[in-house]
Amino acid sequence: MVAWSASATCLLTCLLACGQVRAQVVLDKLTACDDLAQLQATLRVMVDQAPRRCRAPSGALERTLFARLPDALESSCLLREAPVPSLSGFSCLVSRTPPAAELICFRPTRAGDLRAYKHDPDGAHRRASVAYRKDAAKCGVSTGDTGPLHMSTFPFRLMTIAEMEFGDIDALRGEARGGSYAIHAFSRTDPKLPGLPPAIESVSMLVGGVMPKSLSPDNRHRISSWIVTVDEDDELDRQLNDPLRRVWPFKLESKEFGLSRALDNAGPDKDRVRQVFRKLHRGFLAEGFKELHDDDFIQASGKNLSEILKKMDEASPYGARKLYPIAERIGPMAFMLNTKRPTCTEGGRGALMAFVVSSLPDPDELSDYGSISVMLVGGGDCAQFTGATDRYVKGLMEDATKRVIESLD
Amino acid sequence: VSALRHLMVATCLMSCYAHAQDARFDDSCFFATSAGNRVITVCNDEDPLRLGNDAKLAKVMQAFGIAPGQVRFEGCNGMLFLSTPDPNASGVDSYLVRYPVEVGDDYLAPTTHELAHVFQMSLEGGAEALWTSRKNESKRIELEADFLTGVVFKEVLPDAGLTEFQNNILLTGLFEEARADAHGTSSQRTAAFRTGYFLQRDAQDTPDLPKAARYFQANEYGGLVR
Numbered sequence: 001m002v003a004w005s006a007s008a009t010c011l012l013t014c015l016l017a018c019g020q021v022r023a024q025v026v027l028d029k030l031t032a033c034d035d036l037a038q039l040q041a042t043l044r045v046m047v048d049q050a051p052r053r054c055r056a057p058s059g060a061l062e063r064t065l066f067a068r069l070p071d072a073l074e075s076s077c078l079l080r081e082a083p084v085p086s087l088s089g090f091s092c093l094v095s096r097t098p099p100a101a102e103l104i105c106f107r108p109t110r111a112g113d114l115r116a117y118k119h120d121p122d123g124a125h126r127r128a129s130v131a132y133r134k135d136a137a138k139c140g141v142s143t144g145d146t147g148p149l150h151m152s153t154f155p156f157r158l159m160t161i162a163e164m165e166f167g168d169i170d171a172l173r174g175e176a177r178g179g180s181y182a183i184h185a186f187s188r189t190d191p192k193l194p195g196l197p198p199a200i201e202s203v204s205m206l207v208g209g210v211m212p213k214s215l216s217p218d219n220r221h222r223i224s225s226w227i228v229t230v231d232e233d234d235e236l237d238r239q240l241n242d243p244l245r246r247v248w249p250f251k252l253e254s255k256e257f258g259l260s261r262a263l264d265n266a267g268p269d270k271d272r273v274r275q276v277f278r279k280l281h282r283g284f285l286a287e288g289f290k291e292l293h294d295d296d297f298i299q300a301s302g303k304n305l306s307e308i309l310k311k312m313d314e315a316s317p318y319g320a321r322k323l324y325p326i327a328e329r330i331g332p333m334a335f336m337l338n339t340k341r342p343t344c345t346e347g348g349r350g351a352l353m354a355f356v357v358s359s360l361p362d363p364d365e366l367s368d369y370g371s372i373s374v375m376l377v378g379g380g381d382c383a384q385f386t387g388a389t390d391r392y393v394k395g396l397m398e399d400a401t402k403r404v405i406e407s408l409d
Numbered sequence: 410v411s412a413l414r415h416l417m418v419a420t421c422l423m424s425c426y427a428h429a430q431d432a433r434f435d436d437s438c439f440f441a442t443s444a445g446n447r448v449i450t451v452c453n454d455e456d457p458l459r460l461g462n463d464a465k466l467a468k469v470m471q472a473f474g475i476a477p478g479q480v481r482f483e484g485c486n487g488m489l490f491l492s493t494p495d496p497n498a499s500g501v502d503s504y505l506v507r508y509p510v511e512v513g514d515d516y517l518a519p520t521t522h523e524l525a526h527v528f529q530m531s532l533e534g535g536a537e538a539l540w541t542s543r544k545n546e547s548k549r550i551e552l553e554a555d556f557l558t559g560v561v562f563k564e565v566l567p568d569a570g571l572t573e574f575q576n577n578i579l580l581t582g583l584f585e586e587a588r589a590d591a592h593g594t595s596s597q598r599t600a601a602f603r604t605g606y607f608l609q610r611d612a613q614d615t616p617d618l619p620k621a622a623r624y625f626q627a628n629e630y631g632g633l634v635r
Contacts, residue, residue, distance in 0.1 A: 118584035126595070130578045137572055147575035147603075148582070148595040166584050166596070263624050322635055364631020 025109075025117040025125070027132040028086070029184040029203045030146070030170045033139035035084035036182055036205075039103065040141055040172055042083055043094070043207045047101045051077045051094055060195030061108065061161075062091050068160040068317075069095070087203060095157060100208035104155050108197030114165050114186050129168065136170050145171040149185055152323055155204045159319030162187035162200055172205075180207045190318035225265040226369075226408045229258035230401070251383045253376050255397055257404045259369035266367040272408070273370035274332060277358040279407040280372060280400055281334045284354045287396070289336035292353075297335075305335070331358035331370060342382070342392035350380030352389075354396070374400045452485035457510050460484070460520060468565040469521050473528040473557075473618065479503055480527055484510045490579065492523040494536055502531055518574040521561060525554035532619055549630055551592040552601040555580070556625045559605025560616050574602050593634070600633050601625075 030036070054077035057066040062078065069076055079092040082105070090105035117125050133146040149167035158164075167185025174180060182205045189196040221228045232255045259273055260266075285291070294304040301308065313327045336354045344350040355375040362368040376393050378385060385393055460466055460482040470480065479502065481495055488509045495505040504527045508520060529550065533539040543549040555574075562569055574580055580602075582595035593601065608621065 120584055125584065126581055127578060129595070130576050130581055133572075133576045137576070145571050145575075147571065147599045150596045150600040152600075263620070263627055266627065323632075362632070364635065365629075366627035368628070 025113055025186060027128060027168070027184070030136035030142075030168060030182055031132065031139065032084070032086040033141060035086040036139060036170075036172070037141040038084050039182075039205055040174070040180060040207060043101050043103050043205055046094055046096060047098050047208050050096060051079060053080045054078055055080050061106070061197060061200070064193050064196060065093070065106075065157070065161050069157055090201075090203065093157070098208070100206060102155065102157070102204065102206045104157055104202060104204040106158065106200045106202040109186065109199045109201040111188060111198035114188065114199050117186070118166060129166075133168055133170075136168070139170075141172050141174075143171045143173050149183055151319075153181075153183070154185060154187070154319060155183065155202070155206075156317065156320070158185075158187065158200075158202055158204070159317040161193060161196065161318060162189045162202075163319040163322070165199075167202075172207075175207065175209070179209045181205070181209075187319065193318075221405070223405055223408045225261055227260045227262065228404060228408065229260070231256040231258065232397075251378045251385050253385065253393055253397065254373060255400065256371055256373045257401075258371040259408070260367045261369060263367055270361055270369065273358050273360065273372065276372055276404055276407045277332045277334075277356060279403045280356050280374065281332075283399060283403050284334070284336050284356065284396075287338070287399075288340050289338045289352075289354050292335040292337055296337075329360050329362070329370075331360040333357040342388050344378070344380070344382040344384075344389045350378065350382035352382050352393075353377040353379065372404065452483045452488065452507060455484060456482040457484040458508070458512075458516060460506075460508065460516060463516075465517060465566060465569075466520055466524070469524055469561055472561045472565045472615075473524055475524060475527055475531070479531075480524070481505050483507045486510055490519045490523050492526040492530075494530065501535070504530065512579070515577055515579065517566070517569060518558065518562075518577045519579045521558045521566075522554050522580060525557040525561070526550070528557065528618065529554065529622070532622065543626070548591040548593055548597075548634065549626065552597060552630060552633060553622055553625050555593070555598050555601040556605035556629065557618060557622060559602040560608055560618065560621050561605075562602075563606045563608075564616055571603070571606060575599050597633050601629075604629050604633070 057063045057078055066076070066078070075097060076093055076095045079094060082088045082090055082092055083103070087105045090107045092103060092105040095102045095104070120126055129148070133148075136142055137144040137146045147169060149164065149169045151164050153169060154164035154167070164185050164187045167183055167187075170182045172180040172182060183203070185202050185204075186199065187202065188199050191198070219230045219232070221230065257276070259276070297303060297305050297308060303311070309330070316324070316326050334354075334356045336356075338352045338354070339345050339348070342352070345352065353376070355373070355377070357373045357375070359371045359373070361370040374397065376396060378389060378393070382389050461480075467477070470477070481498070481503070483505060485507055486509070488507050490509065490512075491505075491507040493505050493507075494501075495503040497505075506520065506523045506527065508516065508523075512519065529539050530536050533542050539550060543553070558574060562571075562574065566573075580598060582593050582598035584595060586592070586594060592598065604625070605621070608616070608624075
């Protein structure tokens with residue numbers, strides 16, 4: 001009896017100990033120097049050359065992530081096998097948007113492990129993470145710039161299903177600052193998505209990252225005390241258009257006007273974005289666009305506008321909701337339809353829709369005055385944006401730009 | 410009593426940083442200069458690491474506009490980094506920076522962080538004024554100090570590198586925190602530092618630090634802690 005009891009205790013102790021070992025968060029991916037170098041080289045090749053052997057997603061985690069990627073079919077590939085030994089057991093997704101390519105590898109982990117790691121009453125985990133980053137900085141492929149990961153740098157594709165809890169980032173050599181980095185992160189998944197593990201571990205790498213055109217100083221205009229940042233990045237339109245066109249014969253062109261003021265002038269006139277919106281709205285109505293109302297939306301989709309917006313908010317990336325709270329910031333908006341102009345609309349063969357959507361100022365940013373997005377969507381014969389349609393759409397965008405500037409002058 | 414307690418808390422919150430365990434924080438900050446029934450760390454009014462003569466820190470002080478002699482350094486065994494109005498000085502704009510002797514070669518980033526606090530106190534007219542001007546939130550004060558450390562690192566210590574701050578165990582922050590003396594999580598502290606380090610200078614030869622501090626509070630802080 002005593003012997004049995006001792007054996008049982010021993011077994012129990014062993015099981016508990018094994019559990020503790022499994023419960024640890026293991027920090028070893030950014031220190032696998034050879035694997036990181038090999039990954040970076042492989043990913044660089046993939047910028048120009050799509051992986052040859054992709055597979056269909058399997059299991060809830062892969063399927064859910066894949067289903068929430070707007071560019072999944074067009075530019076993403078689930079690799080058949082882990083690209084390096086240290087990522088064995090991970091699912092790995094490559095997404096190509098030349099000149100950039102991103103690899104995201106992920107696997108389920110336990111939420112309890114993450115909670116235990118973050119609790120860290122004696123600071124042991126912080127010491128371990130500092131040691132991890134210091135060791136990672138010694139890799140030949142690293143620039144030496146390693147540090148804790150901020151939520152805003154967590155891969156956007158993973159944000160569609162998960163919110164970053166903690167992680168580390170390593171800026172890699174061989175490209176401009178920010179052009180290439182590796183991330184090892186732990187995140188909680190969206191509990192509303194069925195079938196997902198509660199938490200995931202991920203390793204991701206980016207190569208060929210470039211500053212978005214919209215952030216270029218060339219796209220910032222000063223109008224009296226205002227700064228208008230015009231985002232007309234074609235890449236975003238392309239990313240939206242490619243999946244859109246597979247579903248409907250539509251084409252979209254968009255432009256966003258970000259309003260801000262230098263700190264010395266910031267503070268008053270926070271409602272200016274509403275004035276700009278009204279000016280744009282009136283402009284489209286004067287051009288012959290007709291306002292769409294709730295009845296139109298119900299007829300087309302079975303839902304009224306506020307229900308559609310609620311759906312859109314629910315569909316926003318789970319991991320980005322704290323960073324970009326869409327529902328809290330959405331301002332006045334207008335949805336309009338033109339069935340008279342341009343010529344592609346003749347005989348009811350096509351139509352042009354105009355969406356003007358405003359975003360209210362970020363309350364945490366004194367210099368921010370919100371933004372206005374103008375989206376033009378052509379349907380039917382107007383979906384090509386060629387010839388007269390193209391000229392008309394460009395003219396509308398130029399007119400919108402002029403109206404924004406006039407309403408700030 | 411409330412005002413005095415407020416001042417003590419303010420001084421403590423702005424000058425200690427979050428690497429300490431809770432108990433150590435209380436011991437070495439609240440009671441570092443006050444009598445009580447807890448252990449008081451003894452300092453010998455000396456600067457064993459000679460930080461007062463350190464060439465790099467002299468550059469940092471110059472960047473912050475801190476005059477030589479305006480800050481007194483004390484090194485103590487087992488002490489947390491601490492900055493406070495100097496209780497022994499006759500002038501009102503004099504400060505004391507205490508440091509743990511054990512810090513060794515890793516002194517540069519945490520001492521710069523403390524000198525950022527000295528700059529903040531001097532700018533606002535004292536510890537209490539700083540506390541009030543930052544909405545009575547320790548995290549606002551601390552992350553601004555990290556941000557200013559980034560600005561100054563880029564300006565006068567470009568060779569020190571980002572990791573001098575980012576991978577310094579004394580500045581790495583906590584994974585999560587809910588304490589009244591919050592300093593920011595590890596990702597928030599690093600983000601604040603990098604925001605300062607990569608701050609666009611608007612073609613100025615030298616950064617305007619009071620303006621930078623105002624910019625941080627108005628435009629960056631809210632986004633960092635969201």
